[in-house]
Amino acid sequence: VYVAQLQTTQFIPVLTPVGMRIPMYCTSSGRAYLSPLPDAQVRALLSSAPRPARTPATLTDVDAIMERIAACRQVGYATNCEELFLGDMGVAAPILNSKGQPVAAVHLSPPTSRWTLEEAQRKLAPMVLECARAISQAIEGATP
Template sequence: MLPPEPTATPDALFNQSLAKGLQVLCAFQAGHRSLTLGDIAARTGMTKASAQRSVHTLQRLGYIGKHPSTQRFGLLPRVVELGFNYLEAHPLIAAAHSYLAQLARDSGETATLTEHNGDHMVYLAQVLTTQHIPVLTPVGTQVPMYASSCGRAYLSQWPDAQAQPWLERMPRPARTRATLTQVPDILARLQRCRDTGYATNCEELFLGDMGIAAPVLNLRGQVVGAVHVAPPTSRWRMDDAQARLAPLVVECARAISRLAPL
C-alpha cells in the first residue's frame, strides 16, 4: 500500500522531498520486488526526473540498490532497520510475547499480534506453529480490516456510528468468493464479536485459511490491537475451531490487555 498523496492544505513544515523518498520505498512490494526508474515514476505518480533524484538519494544512503546486469532497482537490507526500530521499541510486543507463545503451544497454531494501520491491520509479533501453514504471513504483513478476523475484532470495539462510515469509505474488494463486502454484513459480524468476545474469518482472505481473533484493550478500555490464530481448513472445521480455539484466543487477548500500555 503506497502512502497517501500529500494533502492540498498548505503546510509550511511539510517536506515534499522526504515524502517522495518514502513513496519510492513503498513502491517496492511482493509483486514488484524490482523496478525500473519508469516503473517507480509510474507507481508513485512522480515525474521521471523527480523519481530519479529520490532514487539516487536512497541509493547513496544504502536503502536501494541497482542490479548490475538488469539495471533494475530493489530494496537493500538496510530498509529492515526502519521497521525493526519500531518493533524493538514497541511496548505491546514485549508484553505480548510470552502469552503468544503460550497460545501457539496450547492451540498448535500460529499466534499473531496485530495493530491498526490505516485501513489495515499490521502484524507486529508472531509465534509460529511447527505444523504446515498454507499461507505465509510474516511480521510486517498487512491485511484489510473489513475481511480479516483481527480487523473485525479491532473494529468491534468501535460503535457502529464510527465503524459504519469507516467501512463505507474503505475499498472492499472480494478477495475470494467467501469475502463479505457489504457493510451491513460486516457490521453484523462486528456485533457478533461484541456478543461472543471474538471475531472470525473463513477463507475470506486466502483459500484454505481461517482466522479467530480477539481485541486487545489498554487499561482505559481503549482498543490497541488484536490477537489471532489462523487455523487452516486442512486441519479444522470452523465449528470445532470456534469451540476449541476461541476461548484460548480470548484469554490470551485479556492477559495482554492487563499489561497493555496506555
C-alpha cells in the same frame, strides 16, 4: 500489521510475514479490533475504503460486515473463514487499553484443511480470549 508470529512444523497454506498489512473488513483480527468502537465509527471506516472480494467467501457489504462485528461483540471474539485467503480461517479477540479502546488484536489462523470453524471456535476461542484479556490487563498500567 502483523507484529509477531509463531511458526509451526506442519504445513500452513498461507504465510503472513511480520510487518504485513491486512484489511480489517475481511479478517477476524480486523473485525475484533473494530468491535469495541461505536457503530457509526465502524460504518464510517468500512465505507471510506474499498472492500474488494479477495475470495468467493469475502464479505464486502457493509451491513453484512456490521452483522459479523455485532456477533463479535456478543461473544468477545471474531471469526472468518477463507475471506482473505483460501485455506485460511481466523479467530481473534481485541486487545483494549485502560479506556476500553482497541489497540491491537490477538489472532490465530488454523488451516481449513485441518480445522472446521466450529472446532476452532470451541477449542481456540477460549485461549484467544484469555490471551487478549491478559495483554489488555498488562497494558492498563503501562505508560506511553
